[in-house]
Amino acid sequence: MTTIRLRRPRMAWLRTGQLGFLTRSPRATAGLVIILVMLLMAIFAPLLTPYDPKAGIFDPWLRPSLTHPLGTTALGEDIFSQLLYGARLTLLIGLMSGAIATAIGTTLGLAAAYFGGRVDEAINTLANVFLVLPGLPLLIVASAFLRGAGVWPIILVISLTGWAWGTRVLRSQALALRNRDFVHAAVASGEGPGRIIFREMLPNLAGIIAANFFSTALYAVLSEAALSFIGIGDVGQTTWGTMLFWAQGKQALLNNAWWWVAAPGLSIALLGTAFALVNFGIDEISNPRVGRAGKATKVLRKKGTAPVAEAPQTGQPLxxxxxxxxxxxxxxxxxxxxxxxxxxxxxxxxxxxxxxxxxxxxxxxxxxxxxxxxxxxxxxxxxxxxxxxxxxxxxxxxxxxxxxxxxxxxxxxxxxxxxxxxxxxxxxxxxxxxxxxxxxxxxxxxxxxxxxxxxxxxxxxxxxxxxxxxxxxxxxxxxxxxxxxxxxxxxxxxxxxxxxxxxxxxxxxxxxxxxxxxxxxxxxxxxxxxxxxxxxxxxxxxxxxxxxxxxxxxxxNPKHPYTRRLMSAFPPLSGERERREGIPGRPPSLAQDIPYCPFYERCPSRMPGLCDMKKPASVEVEGGHRVACFLHSMAVKEEESRAPLASD
Known part of the structure; x- marks a missing residue:
């Protein structure tokens, strides 16, 4: 008899822990690599370029070259330097706005779903008000009052106008969770609202919260670019949005300087793609069925199995x-x-x-x-x-x-x-x-x-x-x-x-x-x-x-001790009343090899030195009655082969 022993794959430690999805999801890996590259560009901008992004010391409208990889602006500024330094404020606006709006939306959405009643009604009404108000006009009006005040007011404005949609989505999903049995059990056991919300409900909403964060972060980046493009933002700062503003104002396309527009535009698109890839990857890890629904069971056995047999003859198994x-x-x-x-x-x-x-x-x-x-x-x-x-x-x-x-x-x-x-x-x-x-x-x-x-x-x-x-x-x-x-x-x-x-x-x-x-x-x-x-x-x-x-x-005539214990767990319909007992202990972990009798730890008839050292073979002890137990046969199951597990 040949079975397979699973061997832990090499570098398995990379697949465990909080950041294990880096190696388990190609989408998440690709997205995080893109975001990491952009962060490194922003952090190490002074090392990657010797030029000040605002220093107009070069000839205008220079084409891309080794000295100026993206050419120069109409004012003689190095576009590559602006792209690197602009990543700093653009990523700051996107990530901070996404974090703040997601925190607000998650807190209000979970509170509305958990407490219900007047709390739910008040939060739902507030969210509806923000959803009814047009997003971009509201941003324009709010930003106009804060024009020239810097980046943080823009982050605040975008966060306060971008939380409502996430609140509605999270509330609807949390409402379904609120009525699940495990939440009712936590309430009945006396757990407080904070523990139930953050310990019981929050982990089940990880995919939705991640989607909310990345969508809001992208919304923030696009909003800042839109505000800067129409001149409402702080155009004195260097961001990818202000680069588009100045490129449009100086008619870059009419002067055949398309790279001035393409560099920040493609960077924003690439950042949005990275956010989407990471979000997809988190979804794959938090819900293994995503992307696999409708597919047949994966078979990892080696190819080249025996040829398909003909239909069974009379008396053969179906x-x-x-x-x-x-x-x-x-x-x-x-x-x-x-x-x-x-x-x-x-x-x-x-x-x-x-x-x-x-x-x-x-x-x-x-x-x-x-x-x-x-x-x-x-x-x-x-x-x-x-x-x-x-x-x-x-x-x-x-x-x-x-x-x-x-x-x-x-x-x-x-x-x-x-x-x-x-x-x-x-x-x-x-x-x-x-x-x-x-x-x-x-x-x-x-x-x-x-x-x-x-x-x-x-x-x-x-x-x-x-x-x-x-x-x-x-x-x-x-x-x-x-x-x-x-x-x-x-x-x-x-x-x-x-x-x-x-x-x-x-x-x-x-x-x-x-x-x-x-x-x-x-x-x-x-x-x-x-x-x-x-x-x-x-x-x-x-x-x-x-x-x-x-x-x-x-x-x-049950023969295996486990079967006898199962049978004795059910009371008879007639005869004297007897006290019934369960089976003490618990089954062994199926994530490990079990080269001995799996019932050894719970068996009342176990034989140390035998049952805990060898695995009994399944043997026909009577006509049609098979059992795997050393009490009825000393036959030992053949040693498992050491074939490694096929890669996922």
Whole structure:
């Protein structure tokens, strides 16, 4: 048996820490390099040019040369010197105005969202007033009163006229956060408003705050350039804006001195591009799904895998997973959430995946079916559906297979229904994507599906909000069954429903499965539910399948200590009342190698010197009953290979 050991990539320290996004995002790197170059130009201007930017000691209208890289102005001033020194005030105005306006907008936006009521009303009214007032005319009027007063009044004016938009955006996002469960939990635990706002809410808004800062900084640079260009700003200062003012006033273009206009204009455009690139980069790091939505799961295994097999013969598994290693690429290194898992699903079989939260159940199912969202990846292994390796398919091949050969019902999947589109159109969607366009066929199939899952056909013309939670869950299951796939993966589809509706839906799922011959992978942490519904159960722990057997065998004779502890956590419906206990301790970190039994630290039957030194192999101890435990077999799992992790 060959698995893969992940090795921390070289220079991994560059990907960690507060500035780790420098190396993790090419966009952020490019933007920060541009900004850094401009800052160095501004700081070291006296070393980069020997000329005073205001000294008109040269001949006018000189063309670019080695002595004057950007030529001279109509007054004999060196344009390159003006560009370097002008970067100082331009960057100061942009960065300071952006920081002040963002601080104001963030404080007011979070305060309005958190406190609500009169505070929200007052802040919202004030923001609306500033948004209604025309921005540029307001700047012109305010700057006219402060004309010639220097740079700081301009920064103040731009900051006080540029905060309102960011406040509105941040308030709307913070309002959604304010109603999240983790904020309610913080309030209930007695945390103060300041801690909740800055510790709980602020980190979740990092991308929006960064976007607000960079957009306001660019707005400040452009505003200063506009004010200077029309002569309202302090034209006695040297900025990129005043360079444009003097170039226009001295008719540079008419004198064929286009470089006088191009140098500050392109610099402002380049600075705006740098701000945008850094903002995109921060968005990529704060939200790994940005830019990756809709893409298939990244597969990092080596190319040149075995050729695709033909369709399985009778008695062969429908889905065959072999030595699958999958997980997540994080700034601190890879996390292996699935470790060398081999598993089969037979045609028409109901396979249950059980285990504690975080044991790798969903990651296994999603990785095998190429539905693992970024930053999730498949490191190695195979997943063959009907003989076709899903991990070797192109995006177009996957598009043709999904929903037709296999489909998925997500956890709390009732939330995936679009609230503004009728149920009928959403049921049609998957069928239309696979070539069914005839309206009569679509309508007949939709009605058949609704009868199949126990919903009145009249609800096809309803909107999602008109259906109960159980009905919406049935709609999602109907969509998953629309093309009669061979395999349906269900990730805790009934978790948010009451027990009565859960039982109804599960019975309907089982009835549909038997009628259509569909295979089902049912993921849950409720082992008692699987014992009743499943044909076979696989128990996962720390990314590994530690026991696999028919459901009745798991119930009557669980062999792995972890399975026994899970079974004993559920009270029986009859007999004397007994005290039930949980499993002490916690699973090991999946970011590290585990060359021993993963359950060792929590196992009541552990054998020091063996269980903490070697990893047990999964062995069939009875017909169809496999277990990875030294209590039942002394077989040791083969040493993992030392193959390095492919680069991201």
């Amino acid at each position: 889905l065959s997973i072999r030595h699958l290693n999958a997980g997540y690429l994080t700034p601190r290194g890879p996390v292996r959430a699935v470790r060398d898992v081999s598993l089969d699903v037979k045609p028409g079989e109901f396979l249950g995946l059980a285990g504690e939260s975080g044991c790798g159940k969903s990651t296994l199912a999603f990785a095998a079916t190429r539905l693992l969202d970024a930053p999730g990846v498949v490191f190695s292994g195979e997943a063959r559906l009907d003989g076709k390796d899903l991990l070797a398919m192109s995006p177009e091949e996957l598009r043709r297979v999904r929903w037709k050969d296999y489909s998925l019902v997500f956890q709390a999947s009732m939330n995936i229904l679009n609230p503004v589109i009728k149920i009928r159109e959403q049921v049609y969607d998957a069928m239309q994507a696979h070539g069914v366009q005839d309206k009569k066929k679509l309508d007949a199939r939709a009605r058949e599906l609704f009868r199949l899952v126990g919903i009145r056909e009249s609800y096809l013309d309803a909107f999602p909000h008109q259906l109960s939670g159980g009905m919406k869950q049935r709609v999602v299951i109907a969509i998953a069954l629309a093309l009669e796939p061979k395999l349906v993966v269900m990730d805790e589809p009934t978790t948010a429903l009451d027990v009565v509706v859960q039982r109804q839906i599960l019975q309907e799922i089982d009835e549909v499965r038997r009628r259509l011959g569909i295979s089902v992978i049912f993921i849950t942490h409720d082992l008692s539910l699987l014992v009743e519904m499943s044909d076979r159960i696989a128990i996962m722990y720390a990314g590994e399948v530690v026991e696999e057997a028919p459901a009745d065998e798991i119930y009557r």
